[in-house]
Amino acid sequence: MKLVHEEPIDLEAAADAFERRGPQPDPAPRDRSTWHVTNLLESANLIARGDVRYHTYEGAPKGIMSLGRIWEQVADAYLTDWAATYAPDIHVERDGIVASLDGALIPPGGGRIHVVESKLRFTLKEDVPDRHWQQVSAYCYMYGTLYACMPVCRIQTRPPVAVARLHFFELTEQETAETWAQLTATKRYLEQQGLGPRAGGE
8 A cells, every 4th residue: 555645634624614514414323233344353453462252342432432533524524525526424345244434535636436534643643553554455445446535633732733634545456355355364263253243242
């Protein structure tokens, strides 16, 4: 995966776009009886550490997760104004695995379709964590594209700073296929262990 383009997001423009658009209804609740990309990725990390189980999200959402959802709504409003076309909240399924994409867009002036995955990070570092790469790679495989757009808002408290950028990535077919093979292998392994969302998991 390589970074092919990035550009700043004017946070005032994003706030204005959100104010005009207003909050949108939440997408349909996640079906907790099905396999999900993010749960499988977390499960693979647990298994690598010797903790063999299907990862589930339990308890009330943490405040930091709510802030991430707020950023997604702001990014949606910004991308609706910015992109040639933008469709938020897309659900796809492949090989019995479900993904909830933040959206898909075609950049201004046309071009290839990009899956969108918004991220809120509490660091100014420009690195992209491995789990984010894996998530985007899986989404690209499922959606049938090799292109991704990641709107990232980075926040630092000392001194207080907030910056946001659009990052555009191009993946290879080998990268997306390998990610998908790892994901489906994790699913098969958990099924062999009698674990998963239908076995008392999420």
